[in-house]
Structures are given as C-alpha cells and as structure tokens.
Amino acid sequence: MNDAIQAFERHFGSSPAQTVRAPGRVELLGNHTDYNQGLVMALAVDRYISLAVAPRPDDTVELISTAYEEPARFALDDLAKDPAAPWANYTKGLLVQLRERGVRFGGFNAAIHSTVPLGGGLSSSAALLVSSALAVRKLYPYVLQADGSGESVESPAPPMTDPERMALAKACQAAENRFVGVNCGLLDHISSLFGRAHQVIRIDCLHLTVDWAPLPADLEVVVCHSGVRHALVGGEYNQLRAHCESAARSLGVEALRFVSPEALEAGRGRLSERDYQCARHIVGENDRVQRGATALEANDLATFGEFLFASHASSRDHFHNSCPELDVLVELAREHPGCIGARLTGGGFGGATLNLVHATEARSFREHIAMAYEARTGQRLESWICQVVDGAA
C-alpha cells in the first residue's frame, strides 16, 4: 500500500484521502468453466492491486500506475475507450458500468501499484477492476442491489453484503466484457471479492453461489511463473469461448454445464472436432471440480492432486491453452515428491502454474524446479509461496 501512497504523493503533490486494495487469485481447479456456467475452486492470494485516491472538484479523472510511464486523464462526460492508454480502460469501463446502474460520482485522482504480476494468470485485471470499484465506493458512496441496480448513499457507505459483492462482481465482469473486450467469466472478480483466509472459494457459476472449504493446513500454494506473458485482450480467449458456446448449441443446451461426460460422448457426432475437444475439457473440468471437492473434504490429497495433473493434461491435449513452458513446469513439479498436484492456472497461453506442495518440502520444491527449469529452457524461474487471504475491502 505504501508504494501506491508514495506514488500518489509524488505525482499529485498531496496526500490521498483513501486507500483500497484487492487481491489477485489463483484458480485451484476448474479451467474456463466459469463462462460455461460451471464449477470452479479458487483462492484469493496475497498479491494485491492497491489504489490511493482522492476526490477532485472538476469532473476529471487522472490515473497513474507504477507499471506505466504515462498518466491517463479523462473527463467524466467523455468515457470513451482509449487505445492510447489501454490500462486505463479497466477503470473507465467500470465507471461506465456504475453510471449505467444509477451511481453518481465526481472526479478523482488515483495512483495504482500492483504486486500481482501483469498478465501472469493471477488476474491483475480483476484486481484492478475490483479495487477501482471499491475506491469509487469510498469516495462517492453507493450501494448495489442484487438485481444490479444501484444508488448513491450518504457517507460512509454501509459494509458490503454478499449479494452486493455478487452484484459488484457482475459490474466488473461487464466492464471487462463490454468495454475492454475480453469475454471472461465471473471467476476472477468473485474470487477477489469473496476470498477468505486459508479457505478455498467454491463457485457455482450457474446458480451464482459461493461457499468455502478449508485448504489443508500443511500445504503451501506455490506459484511458478513461466516468464511467458499472455495477452488476453482480443486474443485466443474469446475464440475458446466461442468454441464452447458452439458446442453447447450443437448439443441443444444453454451451456456446457448441462452436459455430462456420457452425454458428450453420445453427442460427439454432432460436433466439429475442435468444438468436441473444447467441450471435453470443460465437461471434464466440471466433473473434476465436483469429485475434487469430495476428495478435499475427505482430506484425500493424493486424489485431489491427481485431478490437478489431469486438469493440466486436458488443457494441453484438448483445450490447447497451455504452452511448452507451462508443460515443462508441470512435468518438473510431478518429479518432486513434495508436490501433490500442479496445473496451469488462469486463462493459459503462458502465465503461471499452481503447485500444491507439502509445507516441509516447499523450499526444496522451489529449488528443484528453479534449477531444472533453467536447465531445460534457459529461462530464470520466478516462483513464490502465496498465502490465502481475505477478499477486497
């Protein structure tokens, strides 16, 4: 948080009025299932986007980010997408959504600082949207209803309820879908808002419900960054989603959530080969999340870990959202006796792997994988142990 405050003071020459932060997330199991109305398990982790903000009187927004050189500046009556400062489109898109929901706000200055790797699969984009939404809520209090409508309220804003968190997650998703142009699901925004320390967030994207289950205490969450940066905007992500939707249409259902592994095989003849491979991944993931939840509840870590490895293999072989570096990382993880499971996490095409590792083995695991990764690819590996934390506030 201090970095955001310092950046604010340096650039704007005064102190911020408020600070907020929103965590990144690690997708534990359930890849690309969210926009297929499916099931997913996630963890909010101790990597944050922090915002230091202050109101200003002139209906202008000025944003700076420690990740970018140029500030972004725009008037509230001109919330058009700006190709020159794409990173500012997240906050801008969010403001458009709030306004459409009936929320009133004035101008503000904001400094952004992040410890969520950018484009690393831990969802910096959602952390940026959620922190922007909460920053506005602190400066210009509002409440969102479960039906999505909003209204401005007297200061201070009341504590957020879970239905309001869900409504806010949807507003963030709408900003990313409609303004930024990434057709992502709700996983990232829900995770950043609904995280709980030491708990797995279990999300049902059909019923839009969330519950929590403890993550076994003697495990560490090790994230290994491949060094390959993905670019989701306008990219392969939207194409994968289109294949999933096309498969669902051919099978006569609203979403792949409604397709069992048996029904998929029975309907295979109606699908193009690519649609089938994509559907196979999603249907398999929903099944693994369900069975994985049972395994976790029984503290059957070996079985749970096998679901993680199977999830990665399905990304690699069917969905094609892995890359050679991620495959190497998972292969190397599997060699280490302390690792119970590993898989790519997030959209894919680069970014990071998630590794569940026995706590006593975490150090040796990280040393092993760093050395072996460099030997195999010539690239230095960045890895870190993540704590599972509370959601944004």
Ligand code: ADP
């Ligand atoms: P991911 O969400 O997996 O990290 P995305 O491509 O969805 O990757 O989002 C990354 C984008 O989010 C960046 O290209 C940038 O536009 C925005 N962003 C992330 N971190 C920051 C930051 N610290 N400051 C400004 N914009 C950021």
Ligand code: MG
């Ligand atoms: Mg993202």
